[in-house]
Amino acid sequence: MAIASTNPATGETIREFDALSDSEVEEKLATAARVAREYRHTGFDERAAGLRRAADILDADTDTLAATMTAEMGKTIAAAKAEIGKCAKGLRYYADAAPAMLADDIADADAVNASRALHRFQPLGVILAVMPWNFPLWQVIRFAGPGLMAGNVGLLKHASNVPQTALYLEELFRRAGLPEGVFQTLLISSGQIEDILKDPRVAAATLTGSEGAGRAVGETAGAQLKKVVLELGGSDPFVVLPSADLPAAAKTATTARCQNNGQSCIAAKRFIVHTDVYDEFAELFVAEMAAQKVGDPTADDTDIGPLATEQGRTDVTDLVDDAVAKGAKVLTGGTVPDGPGWFYPPTVISEITTEMDIxxxxxxxxxxxxxxxxxxxxxxxxxNDTDFGLGSNVWTTDDAEIERCIDELEAGQVFVNGMTTSYPEISFGGIKNSGHGRELATFGIREFCNVKTVWVGPTGKNE
Structure with missing residues (x-):
C-alpha cells in the first residue's frame, strides 16, 4: 500500500509520502538506541511533565487534529474530537499513576532468608509499535503513555493510510519537550517491519491489527526471543437475556456496532438474543440502526461516515452478499449506496448459519x-463459538446470570449492561485469536518492563 492520505468520503488523494530509505531507517534506529540508554535514567517527574505538556497540546490542537483524522480515515468529526480528549486524559492518567504502578514491589524478606527482597520494574529499551488506522491517535497513545513513563523509547510504524496523524505524533512529543528521538515515526512499508524487529537494538514490539499481521510479527519476534503484545481482531458477542432493559440494550447495541463507522475490534458484532425477547429486541434494534444518519463525516449531525478504504468496503460487501446468497435475511441496509466515497449503510442480518463466511x-x-x-x-x-476472544457484552438484571456470564464467556473482557470500551484505569486485551498480553492499567505499563528480582543477603550489621 502506498503511504498516502486519501479522503474516504471522496476517494481523492490528499497527499503522498515517500517511504524512508534503508539509511534513513538506520539513522532512526541509531538515534533510538542512543536515546534509550539516556532516557532510562530520567526520573518520573521529568517524564510526567512531558506527558502533561503533550496532553495540553492535544487540547489546544483539537480542532485541526480532528479535521486531519477525519480527512485521513473518515471517522466523524465528533468521534475524532472525542478520541483526542481520551488521549489527553490517558496521558495525564499515566503521568499521575505510573510512579505507584512501577514502585518497588516489596517481597517477604524473612521468607527467602534475605535482609531485603523486592521486584524492581525497569524499561526494556526500544519498543517497536505497529499500529492501525481505525483509532489513529488513541491506539498509539495507549502504548506511548505507559511506555514513555516506564522509561522506554518508541518507534512507530503506523498504518500507511494515516501518515499525517503518524507524523503529528512524533512532533507532539517533541513539542512537549521530551528528549529528541524518544518517540519517532517510521514512514515505511509493512515489508520493512521484519528487518527492524530483527535488529538487536529493538527490544520488543506491540501490534494492534489483523490476525494475519499479528501472526507475522509474532513469528518474527518469537524467532528473536523478543517480547510482543498482540491486540488483534474480535467478533464480540452482545448477549441479551429476558430480564434486560430492551430499549436501553437496543440503543447501546446500535452504538456498540456503529462506533467508528463500525470499524472497531471491540465493536459488538454478533447479537445473541434469548428467544423470549428476540422479536421485541429485533424490532427495536432494527429501528435504531435504520435511524442512523450516514453522510459527510465533517458534519456535526452525522452518525456514520465512510469506511476507511475501498478494499474495506469490498470486504464488508462480500461477506453480506455471501450470507444473503446462502439464505440470510437482511432486516435493514445491505446495499452499497450510489455516489462517491466508501460508504456502507448500517445493516442487520438474521438467519445466519455456519456455512456462511460471516x-x-x-x-x-x-x-x-x-x-x-x-x-x-x-x-x-x-x-463462544468463535476463534476470537477480545470483548463481550451481556444484558441481564439477574445476578446469577451475570456471574455465570462473567465466568463462562471466553473473552479478555466482559461488560455487563453496557458496551465494551477501553479505559486507562482497566486492562485491555484478548485471548484465542484475538492476541495476548495486555494494554492499559498496571498490567499494560508492566508489559514492557524487566521485572527484576532483587535479593539482598545479610550485610553483617546488627547480626
Whole structure:
C-alpha cells in the first residue's frame, strides 16, 4: 500500500509520502538506541511533565487534529474530537499513576532468608509499535503513555493510510519537550517491519491489527526471543437475556456496532438474543440502526461516515452478499449506496448459519449479525463459538446470570449492561485469536518492563 492520505468520503488523494530509505531507517534506529540508554535514567517527574505538556497540546490542537483524522480515515468529526480528549486524559492518567504502578514491589524478606527482597520494574529499551488506522491517535497513545513513563523509547510504524496523524505524533512529543528521538515515526512499508524487529537494538514490539499481521510479527519476534503484545481482531458477542432493559440494550447495541463507522475490534458484532425477547429486541434494534444518519463525516449531525478504504468496503460487501446468497435475511441496509466515497449503510442480518463466511469472520463495518438463542446455555454456546476472544457484552438484571456470564464467556473482557470500551484505569486485551498480553492499567505499563528480582543477603550489621 502506498503511504498516502486519501479522503474516504471522496476517494481523492490528499497527499503522498515517500517511504524512508534503508539509511534513513538506520539513522532512526541509531538515534533510538542512543536515546534509550539516556532516557532510562530520567526520573518520573521529568517524564510526567512531558506527558502533561503533550496532553495540553492535544487540547489546544483539537480542532485541526480532528479535521486531519477525519480527512485521513473518515471517522466523524465528533468521534475524532472525542478520541483526542481520551488521549489527553490517558496521558495525564499515566503521568499521575505510573510512579505507584512501577514502585518497588516489596517481597517477604524473612521468607527467602534475605535482609531485603523486592521486584524492581525497569524499561526494556526500544519498543517497536505497529499500529492501525481505525483509532489513529488513541491506539498509539495507549502504548506511548505507559511506555514513555516506564522509561522506554518508541518507534512507530503506523498504518500507511494515516501518515499525517503518524507524523503529528512524533512532533507532539517533541513539542512537549521530551528528549529528541524518544518517540519517532517510521514512514515505511509493512515489508520493512521484519528487518527492524530483527535488529538487536529493538527490544520488543506491540501490534494492534489483523490476525494475519499479528501472526507475522509474532513469528518474527518469537524467532528473536523478543517480547510482543498482540491486540488483534474480535467478533464480540452482545448477549441479551429476558430480564434486560430492551430499549436501553437496543440503543447501546446500535452504538456498540456503529462506533467508528463500525470499524472497531471491540465493536459488538454478533447479537445473541434469548428467544423470549428476540422479536421485541429485533424490532427495536432494527429501528435504531435504520435511524442512523450516514453522510459527510465533517458534519456535526452525522452518525456514520465512510469506511476507511475501498478494499474495506469490498470486504464488508462480500461477506453480506455471501450470507444473503446462502439464505440470510437482511432486516435493514445491505446495499452499497450510489455516489462517491466508501460508504456502507448500517445493516442487520438474521438467519445466519455456519456455512456462511460471516459466521466465523470479523466484519469491519456497520453490519450486525442477529442470532436467536433458546436459553442461556444456547446463548453462551453461540457466543463462544468463535476463534476470537477480545470483548463481550451481556444484558441481564439477574445476578446469577451475570456471574455465570462473567465466568463462562471466553473473552479478555466482559461488560455487563453496557458496551465494551477501553479505559486507562482497566486492562485491555484478548485471548484465542484475538492476541495476548495486555494494554492499559498496571498490567499494560508492566508489559514492557524487566521485572527484576532483587535479593539482598545479610550485610553483617546488627547480626
Amino acid at each position: 459466521y466465523g469472520e470479523e466484519v469491519f463495518g456497520p453490519v450486525a449479525s442477529l442470532y436467536r438463542a433458546t436459553d442461556i446455555d444456547d446463548a453462551l454456546r453461540i457466543a
